[in-house]
Amino acid sequence: MEVTNKPKVLVTAPFDPAVAELLAADFEVKIINPTMSGDSLADRLLEAELSTANVIVAELDVVDEATLALAPHLQVVISCRAKPVNVDLAACSARGIPVVTTPGRNAEVTADLSFALLLATVRQVSASERWLRAGNWSAEDVFEPYERFRSIGLGGRTLGILGGGAVGRRMMRRALGFGMNVKVYDPFLASDTFGVDAEVVPLEEVMATSDIITVHVPLMPQTEGLIGTEELALMKPEAFLINAGRAAIIDESALMEVLRNKRIAGAGFDVYYQEPLPANSELFTLENVTLTPHIAGASDDVIAEHSRITAKALKAWRLGEPMEAIANKTALAPAPA
Template sequence: MTSAKTLRPRLLITAPFDPAAIERLADLFDVDVAEPSLEGASLARPELADRLAVADAVVCEVDRVDEKALDAAPALKFVVSCRASPVNVDLPACTRRGIPVATTPARNAEITADLAFSLILSTVRHTSAAERWMRAGHWTAEDIFEPYARFRGIGLGGRTLGILGGGAIGRRVMRRALAFGMDVLVYDPFLAADEFGQQADVVGLDVLMSRSDIVTVHVPLHESTVGLIGAEEIALMRPDAYLINAGRAAVVEEEALLSALREKRIAGAGLDVFWSEPPAADAEWFRLDNVTVTPHIGGASDAVITEHSRIAERALRAWAEGGQPAAVANAADLLTESRHA
């Protein structure tokens, strides 16, 4: 006689995952947790072959769910990609097999907003540069007030922050800006002018670029946003304005920004993302004294694992109980496939 336990769906988790969420999922699934891999290889790796072959559902973050993985997983019925956009999953292949692919939107929104604001502060107050200068032993008794003159920055209160993108991260950056007493402008062509009431004005791109003391990039990356900020847009910025990018490098034209920084046509930039990662050791970014850089650490926090585990758990429960998960990347395509079946 088959036990009730063997009738439960088998769940294979290869993403970093919250142990508490794993325990909770055990009431619905037979849970199999694999050691996470950061190689970005196909999920159909030899050491997972037997486990993948019997999995009804998979949760992954870096592993690729490609044709090879799908061929090795004949029982697979549901995939959760622990990303806002499932770039590690072959969506068309999953759709052809009738497999929904859920995502974990806004999993890193809070900590990316923290990082963006950290870049803002470090850039306009020159804290990274001041730390490097001090560690190098330049602060001497002969000129005790030299750093006071050398690292003079601006305050944020009363300044205008221009936010490109009024989504999950942009809204969180806005909350932080308001707490600092800043005025906020938002560019987002999908939002109504009164979306934020008295908190922020939704304006056109040219207005935002010309009126902001600091511009910060938080639009998603797709065809309409690649190169959104080019030479013409940067030329609208004031000479004392700053550009911060903890979002997507390709939104800003690299040479246009480099040129403006090189020629001091804007005051500075803070970058967590780059057009080639990692940048070459001799990249010009490292030679410019008006640039603050961090190595793409916007999502580097255990808080992201906790959050994507929570969102994934909710999606898995909805699927296992016959409901509709909240964020299924190929939902519309699955519906179209079923209509043409």
């Protein structure tokens, strides 16, 4: 058996082979086929690999106390997520192990899907396809779909973006390409953050003046239920609502009331309060709603991006340089003298 002094990296996340090959010059990389179970990494029969691992790179596998107990030489955990929901942060902090995340790994493809959902909702793409597949287009009224599925164009309309982060900024660029005006709600941004490209305005103004509103606010205690009855009531009757971010940003009962009564023109969703969406969900009965099954991040490009971010973090760690996006940085900081 070849003896190496290279740090041992155990990868159980989907990973770009080309990036793994580049890392092999400085690391001993062991790639394990990923699973979708989301169970403890300690249950994957990897005791031998964990016993020598200096780094764990995981996406769905849970790095918990049981995992850490099997990995006495562990020095870094990299969670291929924007938030390390698969890692016991407290347990890692107690052992002095930094937990690195991969923020923005799916920002581009999420913006792609969000804008596709926007277009499909506004232009009734899904509804018209269902109608066509059902055999409704007849020679007796060849122009019926032209009347039935009339909608608005995007040029000159206002897109309201809730959240001016990685995805929100990409949505802004896409909207500008369609000739839209853009307003952004983000309490952490200055009013002139985007210059002439977009206005940063209060939430009430976004809700009341936008033709289409798209949700990209991170979910945290302060933003759960951010959009409730009062905010939805501000929307124009002809406006559309798109959510490919987090369902809980919008109050469920208030949202369903608006959709049920057709208080707005339509909505498109890629995220739900319960997933999978139950077969008896009322959303399936609403003709003014477009639905996709939480696929915003479903792209091989996401794997390539989180592999690239991982490699950057590993190289920094190897060189003794600061790593970016450490989730437990505060917990690991030395106590003030």
